[in-house]
Amino acid sequence: MKAAVLNAFGSPLAIETVPDPQLGTGEVIVDVMASRVLAYANEVLSGARKYLLEPPVVPGPGAIGRISAAGPDATRLRPGDWVYCDPTVRSRDNALSPDIALQGLTAGSEGGLHLQRYFHDGAWAEQMRVPTENAVPIGDIDEKDAARWCALGTLLVPYGGFLAGQLQAGEIALVNGATGSFGSAAVAVALGMGAQCVVATGRNEQALAELTRRFGGRVRTVPMGGDEADDRARILQAAPGPVDCVLDILPPAANAVQVRTAILAVRPYGRVVLMGGVGAGLDLPYSWMMRNCITLRGQWMYPPHAAVLMAGLIRSGQVDLDQFEIATFHLDRANEAVAHAAAHSGPFKMTVIEPRSGRPAG
Numbered sequence: 576m577k578a579a580v581l582n583a584f585g586s587p588l589a590i591e592t593v594p595d596p597q598l599g600t601g602e603v604i605v606d607v608m609a610s611r612v613l614a615y616a617n618e619v620l621s622g623a624r625k626y627l628l629e630p631p632v633v634p635g636p637g638a639i640g641r642i643s644a645a646g647p648d649a650t651r652l653r654p655g656d657w658v659y660c661d662p663t664v665r666s667r668d669n670a671l672s673p674d675i676a677l678q679g680l681t682a683g684s685e686g687g688l689h690l691q692r693y694f695h696d697g698a699w700a701e702q703m704r705v706p707t708e709n710a711v712p713i714g715d716i717d718e719k720d721a722a723r724w725c726a727l728g729t730l731l732v733p734y735g736g737f738l739a740g741q742l743q744a745g746e747i748a749l750v751n752g753a754t755g756s757f758g759s760a761a762v763a764v765a766l767g768m769g770a771q772c773v774v775a776t777g778r779n780e781q782a783l784a785e786l787t788r789r790f791g792g793r794v795r796t797v798p799m800g801g802d803e804a805d806d807r808a809r810i811l812q813a814a815p816g817p818v819d820c821v822l823d824i825l826p827p828a829a830n831a832v833q834v835r836t837a838i839l840a841v842r843p844y845g846r847v848v849l850m851g852g853v854g855a856g857l858d859l860p861y862s863w864m865m866r867n868c869i870t871l872r873g874q875w876m877y878p879p880h881a882a883v884l885m886a887g888l889i890r891s892g893q894v895d896l897d898q899f900e901i902a903t904f905h906l907d908r909a910n911e912a913v914a915h916a917a918a919h920s921g922p923f924k925m926t927v928i929e930p931r932s933g934r935p936a937g
């Protein structure tokens with residue numbers, strides 16, 4: 576089969592013919608129809624991000640595809656079924672604390688790296704092999720919509736956060752870092768989950784205004800100026816009531832004070848989920864957390880069942896895939912796709928590789 580191969584960090588992807596993946600027990604082979612390209616894929620492939628990924632490797636985290644073959648332990652999946660290939664591969668030999676590898680992207684630990692050496696290759700290929708439980712059925716879709724359904728990969732990240740934060744319909748959510756790719760998706764997800772209102776923070780006022788244009792009055796935007804007390808006062812003023820759940824998804828480059836500003840806006844007994852990447856300096860007041868019974872939760876990715884529920888939110892119209900503006904590239908143009916993704920990042924923008932476009936079905 577044809578694949579885009581990273582032979583060494585910093586070298587361009589080579590479009591090569593590689594052996595077809597071989598099916599084992601507990602695995603499925605998927606015909607890859609579409610795979611998202613992260614805005615920072617260029618930094619992963621150059622080695623700048625120092626992700627735990629070992630070339631030579633076929634990159635590509637997650638895909639929309641069709642089952643080509645299922646192992647003997649698959650009780651429901653059939654060839655032809657449309658699935659979301661969840662890149663979140665969990666080790667099966669520790670139910671309490673599984674190691675995680677993001678197939679085709681990185682590993683969370685040494686244990687995750689061990690796992691990744693087996694589930695090594697990602698989705699930028701005509702086929703990929705994934706653990707059976709990572710091929711999540713999404714129901715029938717039109718082939719032309721496969722690229723659009725890749726938005727699952729973006730939407731599921733904040734959905735995992737709100738599931739961890741137990742966001743209930745009718746509550747008020749705060750998304751800290753709402754102008755980014757995952758942050759803007761978090762706004763769409765919270766609304767889709769039935770939030771009464773989403774308070775959306777960011778520095779980019781144009782991007783904040785765009786959120787209001789898209790979603791209307793259920794989104795209240797707060798431009799962050801950098802003064803902790805002032806920013807928090809404006810958050811509390813914008814919210815129509817106490818903030819029940821805070822989701823932080825600011826990147827490592829952001830300042831920890833920006834994160835604390837949002838965290839301390841949560842109501843007593845409220846929940847805070849940390850999904851971004853800021854470094855030192857959070858410096859949370861212990862007694863405030865203790866006396867207000869605050870729940871503080873970190874979350875990486877999302878639980879295995881999240882993709883099933885998100886597919887339901889999409890099919891019911893609660894989350895609208897048409898929000899996304901999509902650019903598609905054939906596998907032969909994988910390097911162009913990576914460059915395009917970097918140059919066209921931002922809210923509701925998505926770059927997708929379609930490895931099998933132009934091929935006859937089956």
Ligand SMILES: NC(=O)c1ccc[n+]([C@@H]2O[C@H](COP(=O)([O-])OP(=O)(O)OC[C@H]3O[C@@H](n4cnc5c(N)ncnc54)[C@H](OP(=O)(O)O)[C@@H]3O)[C@@H](O)[C@H]2O)c1
Nearest residue numbers: 754755756757777778779826827828829850851852875876
């Ligand atoms: N936990 C998980 O499972 C998970 C999964 C995927 C990604 N992530 C993390 O999610 C985070 C956001 O990813 P993304 O792709 O959405 O990021 P992004 O689009 O690059 O940035 C998000 C927003 O952060 C703000 N920002 C950027 N640089 C900043 C700076 N120097 N100071 C203050 N604010 C800054 C910007 O908004 P303004 O300019 O409007 O302030 C930007 O729109 C990353 O840390 C990523 O690693 C977590």
